[in-house]
Structures are given as structure tokens and as C-alpha cells.
Amino acid sequence: MTRHTLCDTTEGTCGHTDAEHQKMSMVTLFTPAGVVAKAAPLKLAAKRLKALGYEVSIDADALAKHQRFAGDDATRLAALHRVAEQAPSIALATRGGYGMTRLLDGIDWALIARSVEQGTRWVGQSDLTSLQLGLLAHTKSAAGLHTWAGPLACDDFGRAESDGGVDDVTQDCFTEAMDGALEAVGFRTEAGFDGVDVKGTLWGGNLCVLNSLLGTPHMPRIKGGILFLEDVNEHPYRIERNLLQLQQAGILDAQKAIVLGAFSAWRKSPLDRGYTLKSAIEAVRARTRTPILTGLPFGHVPTKVCLPVGAKVTLAVQGRDAFMGWDHF
Known part of the structure; x- marks a missing residue:
């Protein structure tokens, strides 16, 4: 079987075959920063990810609310550490917003690094940038550790069809990256x-x-x-x-x-x-x-x-x- 490994947006397609991406992996959806205002996008994201062949788990506090945050600082920090301890195949942030900066001084960076070593692919963008860069700052001696800048569960996989639905290139590049094909x-x-x-x-x-x-x-x-x-x-x-x-x-x-x-x-x-x-x-x-x-x-x-x-x-x-x-x- 020929494996396609280039997400080439100049052609408007990832160039993969869907069969290559139907690998079953555990995806945990978690909310480390801004509040998820409505549950519908999160549920839609979970449904779509399941349809792609992933086994999906939603963190217990993914829909927590405290002011503009997904729970108070202690709740969100505990959720982050809980996901790291579970070490799922994929830890996909639901959304960005603001809130990770409040957590940086309290994060157990060794725990996050250990989850990556065990195979967890932390995925997201926006406010998750601080987690991704913080991991690089705190694990200088740990060669080979990386996270993935990529889509967010609600913003991308939870986008309503009336708003355009899931972008094909975004979805295809995500699935290729997650099953190790993207180079x-x-x-x-x-x-x-x-x-x-x-x-x-x-x-x-x-x-x-x-x-x-x-x-x-x-x-x-x-x-x-x-x-x-x-x-x-x-x-x-x-x-x-x-x-x-x-x-x-x-x-x-x-x-x-x-x-x-x-x-x-x-x-x-x-x-x-x-x-x-x-x-x-x-x-x-x-x-x-x-x-x-x-x-x-x-x-x-x-x-x-x-x-x-x-x-x-x-x-x-x-x-x-x-x-x-x-x-x-």
C-alpha cells in the first residue's frame, strides 16, 4: 500500500486515502482555558471523531464553568494533570480562549513529559501555545518530545454544517498526523x-x-x-x-x-x-x-x-x- 505523507494545501487536498486513517485511538477532549459556552459543539465534535474511527472520551470537567473559564484554576489544572496521568493516544483541547497562563507555574511538567513519552499526542492551538512552549522550556534534556499544533475540538470538529462544517484539509491532516503518517x-x-x-x-x-x-x-x-x-x-x-x-x-x-x-x-x-x-x-x-x-x-x-x-x-x-x-x- 502506498502511504501518502504530504498535506499539500497548494493542491487543496491532503492526498491521503481514508482507509489509512481509520486506526482506532483513544481521544480525550479536555478544556484547559476558556469556557465552552454550549455543549452542542463538543457533542458534535465527539460524534464526528467517533465516525473517523476514534474512541472518544470527554473529560469530566470539559464543560465546567467559572466566570469566563472552564472551571476555576484548580479545576482546570487538575483536569490537565488527570489527562496526563491517563495518557490517552490523543489529548485534544476543546478550545482556546484564555486561562492557561494562570496554570503555568503549577503544572507538573515532568508528568506532561511522561505522557508524551508514553505516546500521548497533545493537540491544539491558540491558548494551548503556552503549554506547548512551556513543555519545551521545561524539558530541555528530553530529546524527541513534541506536541502538535493543530485543530481544536469545538472550533473545528464541532463547527456546525451551517457554518461550513469540518474543513477537509484540516480533518485529513489531523488524521494523518495522529496515526503517524504525516511527514x-x-x-x-x-x-x-x-x-x-x-x-x-x-x-x-x-x-x-x-x-x-x-x-x-x-x-x-x-x-x-x-x-x-x-x-x-x-x-x-x-x-x-x-x-x-x-x-x-x-x-x-x-x-x-x-x-x-x-x-x-x-x-x-x-x-x-x-x-x-x-x-x-x-x-x-x-x-x-x-x-x-x-x-x-x-x-x-x-x-x-x-x-x-x-x-x-x-x-x-x-x-x-x-x-x-x-x-x-
């Missing part, structure tokens, strides 16, 4: 980067969350890496400000490449006067020697690939076609 992603980038060919540790996630870790023990110190970034509801001037903070902190210059995903759901201002997201990116490019690529299909958008945070990857560009690959695992 690369491909996307279309801007002209001017033909010939880029670099290797390094893949890290990053949500830009604002990553910046909130600066100066804390939860920020990984990665040099020679490939940094990917995305954000939502942030005007380009705020994106520029955050990127310049990383540049002025020496982080951008220390990387082999920066890869930008989607910066979505922001509104133009009458004060912009021609200033755009492209303007913001160009301003940052002028201040760093590190190539800054765009076009990565990842972020708060329906179509997103899965990315192994903490893995060694190769980024290569031919013309405007960019490919990011890693060892099979």
Missing part, C-alpha cells in the same frame, strides 16, 4: 524565497501568547529554529509591535526562518491610510536578517495543517512552493 506539509508562499533550505527545531504558535512568555521560565530558549506564528483579532500594527518585540529581544535574528500563518478577523481603521498587514511584515523584514515567509495554512481559520512543535524539521522553497518536512513518527 510534511506544503504551501504556497510569496516570491523571493526560492532556494531557502534550512533545518531547525519547529516552535511557535499564537503570537500574543508566545510574547506573554518572554522573561518567564516558561519561554523556550531556541536558537537556529524555525518559528511559526499566527494570531486572531489583532490589527496589523499590533502584529508589527509584537514581531518587533521579538526582534528587539534577539529572538528573530536567532532563528533560521520565520513562517507566518493566518492573521485573521481584524478590522481596518480609517487611520491606516494604506497601512496593511503586508506593510507591517515588510517593516519587520527590514529589521532582521532572518527570512520571513508567509502563506502557512495555520491559525484561527477553517483550513489548518498539523505541525509537530519541538520536532526537527527541514524547510525548503522551490520557486514559490514551500515544503516543511520531518522524520516519520
Whole structure:
């Protein structure tokens, strides 16, 4: 049987066969940050994941509510540790929001690392960025540990059909990544980067969350890496400000490449006067020697690939076609 291993969004499809992804794995859905306002998306996500062949378990506190959080801090921290102790095949966050930052100082990082060593694939994005990067910061000596930047249960698998349902590329890349078949992603980038060919540790996630870790023990110190970034509801001037903070902190210059995903759901201002997201990116490019690529299909958008945070990857560009690959695992 031929195994397809490239999620190539330039073709609009993952290129897999469904039969390859019907591997039974235990998926635990948990809520470490923002409250799940309604149960319907969570139930729909569980139903769809079961239809894909997964055995689904919903954490007991996934629907807990305390102010804007999925339970108070103690409840969410206990849920995180409970999932780690159970070490399911896949630990999929229901949603992001805000709340992980409150937990960082209390997380048993050795327990999280042990679950990864036992085979748990922690998956999510947005606020989960702090957990993914914190694990890298606290397990420097543990080679091979990685998590997956990818979809969220409610936001992606729980999206109503009237809102577009589950994106095919997102679903296919998730299933390939989870059963170990995914080895690369491909996307279309801007002209001017033909010939880029670099290797390094893949890290990053949500830009604002990553910046909130600066100066804390939860920020990984990665040099020679490939940094990917995305954000939502942030005007380009705020994106520029955050990127310049990383540049002025020496982080951008220390990387082999920066890869930008989607910066979505922001509104133009009458004060912009021609200033755009492209303007913001160009301003940052002028201040760093590190190539800054765009076009990565990842972020708060329906179509997103899965990315192994903490893995060694190769980024290569031919013309405007960019490919990011890693060892099979």
C-alpha cells in the first residue's frame, strides 16, 4: 500500500486515502482555558471523531464553568494533570480562549513529559501555545518530545454544517498526523524565497501568547529554529509591535526562518491610510536578517495543517512552493 505523507494545501487536498486513517485511538477532549459556552459543539465534535474511527472520551470537567473559564484554576489544572496521568493516544483541547497562563507555574511538567513519552499526542492551538512552549522550556534534556499544533475540538470538529462544517484539509491532516503518517506539509508562499533550505527545531504558535512568555521560565530558549506564528483579532500594527518585540529581544535574528500563518478577523481603521498587514511584515523584514515567509495554512481559520512543535524539521522553497518536512513518527 502506498502511504501518502504530504498535506499539500497548494493542491487543496491532503492526498491521503481514508482507509489509512481509520486506526482506532483513544481521544480525550479536555478544556484547559476558556469556557465552552454550549455543549452542542463538543457533542458534535465527539460524534464526528467517533465516525473517523476514534474512541472518544470527554473529560469530566470539559464543560465546567467559572466566570469566563472552564472551571476555576484548580479545576482546570487538575483536569490537565488527570489527562496526563491517563495518557490517552490523543489529548485534544476543546478550545482556546484564555486561562492557561494562570496554570503555568503549577503544572507538573515532568508528568506532561511522561505522557508524551508514553505516546500521548497533545493537540491544539491558540491558548494551548503556552503549554506547548512551556513543555519545551521545561524539558530541555528530553530529546524527541513534541506536541502538535493543530485543530481544536469545538472550533473545528464541532463547527456546525451551517457554518461550513469540518474543513477537509484540516480533518485529513489531523488524521494523518495522529496515526503517524504525516511527514510534511506544503504551501504556497510569496516570491523571493526560492532556494531557502534550512533545518531547525519547529516552535511557535499564537503570537500574543508566545510574547506573554518572554522573561518567564516558561519561554523556550531556541536558537537556529524555525518559528511559526499566527494570531486572531489583532490589527496589523499590533502584529508589527509584537514581531518587533521579538526582534528587539534577539529572538528573530536567532532563528533560521520565520513562517507566518493566518492573521485573521481584524478590522481596518480609517487611520491606516494604506497601512496593511503586508506593510507591517515588510517593516519587520527590514529589521532582521532572518527570512520571513508567509502563506502557512495555520491559525484561527477553517483550513489548518498539523505541525509537530519541538520536532526537527527541514524547510525548503522551490520557486514559490514551500515544503516543511520531518522524520516519520
